[in-house]
Amino acid sequence: MEPEKQLEILKKNVVDLVSEEELLDKLKRKKQLRVKLGVDPSRPDLHLGHAVVLFKLREFQELGHRVVLIIGDFTAQIGDPSGRDSTRPMLSEEEVKKNAQTYAEQAFKILDREKTELRFNSEWLARMSFVDVIKLAAKYTVARMLERDDFAKRYRENVPISIAEFLYPLAQAQDSVVVEADVELGGTDQYFNLLVGRHIQQQVGQEPQIVMTMPIIEGTDGKLKMSKSYGNYIAFNDPANEMFGKLMSIPDWLITKYMKLLTKIPVEEIEEYEKLMNQGKMNPRDVKMRLAFEITKFFHGEEAAREAQEQFIKVFSKRELPEEMPIVHLDMDQCELVELLVKLNVVSSRSEAKRLIQQGGVKLDGEKVIDIHAKITLDRERILRVGKRQFFKLVRG
DSSP states (O other), X not given: OOHHHHHHHHHTTOSEEETHHHHHHHHHHOSSOEEEEEEOOSSSXXXXXXXXXXXXXXXXXXXXXXXXEEEOTTHHHHOOOTTOSSOOOOOOHHHHHHHHXXXXXXXXXXXXXXXXXXXXXXXXXXXXXXXXXXXXXXXXXXXXXTXXXXXXXXXXXXXXXXXXXXXXXXXXXXXXXXXXXXXXXXXXXXXHHHHHHHHXXXXXXXXXXXXXXXXXXXOTTSSSBSOGGGTOOOBTTSOHHXXXXXXXXSOGXXXXXXXXXXXXXXXXXXXXXXXXXXXXXXXXXXXXXXXXXXXXXXXXOHHHHHHHHHHHHHHHOTTTSOSOOOEEEESSSEXXXXXXXXXXXXXXXXXXXXXXXXXXXXXXXXXXXXXTTOEEEOSSXXXXXXXXXXXXXXXXX
């Protein structure tokens, strides 16, 4: 494909591009670019927030370029300070290794395995001597580091900043040097780190990488960025029914944003949906149903997506749920089902609660729960049904 046409495709939905002219020049000079993404396995699951960048990488692959996916098994032990207002606790080597095991396989749900070079940055960072670290640190100044928004804010407010946090962007930059990245992608919170990569590459005589950032999506609460820490995430490994249900719970204003960043629905169609919803001519729930179906289909296949859709319609249909039901506010992320049944006074004891569960008398979001040790995750609104006539709406907070 002509470089100009490639550029047009690759620019779609991008927030920062440093620079468009340089990227076009690289596309003209190089048949295949090395496009880097680094992910730290600080948690065991990838979620749709990660998918935004991974889908852009897939576009590069479809245009014939090679993705270099770096699992930050070394940098995860330092902790990325991006967007943090305090020093992040360091992870142990054991925690990182456990999380890293699942990251690659999850990423390949989106990336083409054959066009991906998988690397772990402990391969080079763990081998650096103290002299090597000093030489790397000498290539960047404290003044430049303090230009970074989160560092500047913490410095002004006299909030501690560890030297290890200053080393993080340099370690990420060293990744770019080692793999000779032509382009590096990340979320908008990675903009500073990616620019440091450009600087260090220039310092060692390499051609600087193109910096490309993608939007950060809000989670199911519609307020905070999607994160497992905030309990508002939708994981790649969520079961189809759960994924569909979580997507149906997002605020209406996020529908078209998710569509643009996480599906292949044509832009013209998305804009038409937006116009009809704004005019009150289309129910946002119907558009959200299309969104939930498309994303669930991508991760679980069309049959599973259709079943999840049917299950959702069945469970949340007004014909099957009472129009009014008690709302139970719970100030926890998870609760034991047995404990909850006792708390709601629908049983007189824990043993009665266990019998009721084993007999199939308890349903959560329309599905029978038969595990007496089951825990309810309150990452979205849940419907608890006890027997035939008792319904409770469970909400967090």
